[in-house]
């Protein structure tokens with residue numbers, strides 16, 4: 353589904369990631385961890401085609417990304433749901449409209465009932481008509497997850513989705529991601545919260561990728 357073969361990435365100041373070779377299989381659950389600045393967001397951006405490798409071969413849904421045109425990359429990205437580190441919303445639109453935006457902009461408007469079901473699933477049924485500035489951090493993160501999955505992606509990539517949340521809210525968000533995985537979605541979460549990883553591993557066969565010294569490698573069972 354996502355396959356790195358000897359991939360490197362370099363923003364121009366020397367290699368940030370080197371010799372990355374790994375595969376994310378369909379239905380798998382991965383965490384990505386590593387120190388601040390080690391390249392977690394960069395790795396995720398490679399996974400969704402925002403950045404292209406500066407060396408090596410990266411395959412997304414069986415397509416080598418280098419050589420794809422913008423439309424082809426956009427189609428691949430349409431099969432992925434991305435929860436960004438800073439979940440931004442359009443402040444002049446109610447939450448339901450914000451969540452529905454990926455559907456609206458592609459002209460495939462989500463049926464109102466589907467939208468209501470999705471908002472209910474993330475626990476935001478009561479704030480569908482609220483404006484974004486009135487939401488708490490936890491509500492915003494759950495709305496960002498809802499927005500990421502409204503187009504039924506096969507893969508969900510989340511960049512520090514619990515970064516600003518308290519533990520209870522982090523667990524709630526984790527639970528939603530575990531449920532998505534049980535529905536068959538491939539999940540990759542960048543986080544430096546080891547407690548979150550340990551908690552998840554009690555419930556799913558999550559594997560942990562760790563970035564260290566520019567390499568991305570499977571961490572041992574010590575986590």
Ligand SMILES: Nc1ncnc2c1ncn2[C@@H]1O[C@H](COP(=O)(O)OP(=O)(O)OP(=O)(O)O)[C@@H](O)[C@H]1O
Pocket residue numbers: 363368386387388389390391392393394395
């Ligand atoms: N567009 C860019 N141009 C140049 N350097 C960049 C760019 N984006 C990120 N970097 C640098 O690449 C390194 C890795 O950044 P990245 O955001 O991938 O790390 P991270 O592990 O996600 O960090 P954090 O945990 O703090 O979010 C950092 O040193 C950062 O300054």
